[in-house]
Ligand SMILES: Cc1cc2nc3c(=O)[nH]c(=O)nc-3n(C[C@H](O)[C@H](O)[C@H](O)COP(=O)(O)OP(=O)(O)OC[C@H]3O[C@@H](n4cnc5c(N)ncnc54)[C@H](O)[C@@H]3O)c2cc1C
């Protein structure tokens with residue numbers, strides 16, 4: 097873990113309001129898939145908190161870190177205007193990340209909206225698994241990175257809310273239709289928080305572990321300030337954990353919804 | 354290397370920079386980034402008698418040059434702190450300040466007994482947390498109760514450990530609060546804690562924080578904090594620790610000119626993990642460049 101300066105190498109629009117940013121640092125670190133980076137917004141003294149983004153890709157040799165982000169507010173809007181050569185401060189790698197073991201041969205990646213970004217690096221960490229991927233977007237125009245996911249997935253299923261591309265409906269609908277055929281050993285998921293309750297209810301009928309990457313508003317990002325809490329149930333007791341340090345990846349069974 | 358040493362109530366700090374309560378945990382997370390022995394001191398996350406879960410999420414909102422938090426004193430409880438964290442902290446060469454908060458006077462006194470027996474360097478009485486329903490701020494909002502809780506806790510402390518009373522800015526007269534702490538036997542005061550605040554989401558028409566209210570901190574509170582520190586420095590003779598919106602060496606100097614002997618850095622640690630370390634380095638350069646020692650600055654405001 098380090099707090100270090102990054103230079104913007106590339107900051108390009110992928111589609112609509114989604115951007116891809118490649119950052120370079122003189123202090124590269126090893127990153128586990130699903131870990132994140134907390135970055136400052138340069139030249140914005142009014143925005144004092146760093147913003148968390150999944151590390152989509154990192155190359156220690158080339159000293160680069162890649163993130164993809166959607167413009168949703170002041171911070172991401174300012175990020176989208178950064179030009180190559182500009183410098184920002186980042187803290188990484190943060191959080192626990194996704195972990196697979198030998199028993200996980202068939203992996204189902206389930207991602208909705210910006211939730212697809214943390215899933216992208218799983219393949220790079222674990223290239224020997226068989227991947228089935230279900231991605232959900234609002235509409236055809238907001239579909240991103242489908243080509244990249246397709247490359248490493250045995251099968252890629254796309255759904256859109258309005259049916260303008262792939263199947264119409266949510267990724268949970270697609271999961272219900274396909275899970276018995278895919279027979280995953282594990283499901284790794286990241287999406288809008290509203291989907292976790294129906295997902296948890298549905299998956300209670302299966303003996304398949306589901307790991308989800310949660311989002312919560314953060315400050316320090318390293319586990320010290322306790323602002324990023326989420327409720328988990330352990331041994332029948334509910335208590336708070338830190339999304340930034342104990343997560344962001346949690347066993348869906350434990351997440352109190 | 355300039356002389357950055359300051360002395361507060363007989364305790365020597367290698368420099369005037371103290372990590373503010375609640376922004377630094379018990380130091381462990383920051384120790385993975387830099388040597389926390391470089392700090393003048395560390396004020397622990399607010400401790401309560403029993404473990405406390407704190408408020409539901411979301412607990413933070415960002416506002417222009419500030420943040421509003423409603424953590425609500427989540428902590429493992431004073432016993433767990435003493436058992437699991439204090440010895441680790443003591444291995445570091447920095448002043449350890451136990452920040453304590455209670456629901457009742459009895460709670461405060463029991464905790465003061467426990468942490469003084471366990472051996473901390475100083476005790477900071479948090480009677481100013483805006484984020485808990487009972488206690489906290491209730492003790493810190495009027496002069497009579499500030500004086501009586503200070504006196505009661507002072508009695509419970511053994512071994513001559515100095516008592517800092519942390520004042521709330523959410524009062525009519527900060528100098529009256531400071532005088533009350535001094536009258537109750539406080540060895541030192543620290544201020545300010547966070548300012549009562551809220552944030553609204555116009556899309557959902559709901560408060561951003563689940564707790565509705567929170568406490569404002571960060572650069573936006575600095576002018577308020579400076580005024581309060583200056584007012585207190587004219588009202589009391591005990592030393593003052595200045596807190597509120599400090600992000601750089603210049604801010605520290607401003608507080609010291611207004612009469613603070615030392616300062617606490619809070620929100621800046623969240624914006625930048627290594628902020629406190631950088632402030633110390635920059636203070637060192639400032640004193641070297643100006644050929645002064647840090648204590649020359651204290652109370653030097655020309656009015
Ligand atoms: C572990 C983690 C990984 C993430 N990975 C990605 C990613 O790969 N790509 C991506 O586009 N987004 C990601 N997000 C969400 C991203 O952090 C927010 O969209 C971003 O912080 C919004 O900042 P803003 O200033 O534009 O929005 P504003 O709404 O103006 O921000 C105000 C405050 O709220 C916080 N905030 C707002 N929305 C979120 C959110 N959804 N989650 C956490 N904090 C939020 C901001 O950080 C800021 O402190 C991730 C969030 C987390 C917690």
Ligand SMILES: Cc1cc2nc3c(=O)[nH]c(=O)nc-3n(C[C@H](O)[C@H](O)[C@H](O)COP(=O)(O)O)c2cc1C
Pocket residue numbers: 321323373374375376398399400422424426452479482519545546547569570571572574596597598599617618619620621
């Ligand atoms: C996330 C957070 C948690 C805090 N928790 C405590 C606490 O437990 N006890 C306490 O006395 N003050 C607490 N504070 C207040 C700070 O110690 C400090 O007084 C205040 O934030 C103002 O300083 P700053 O602007 O440098 O942050 C907390 C502040 C923040 C931002």
Ligand code: FES
Pocket residue numbers: 313314315316317318319320321322323324338339340341
């Ligand atoms: S963001 Fe500070 S503990 Fe998680």
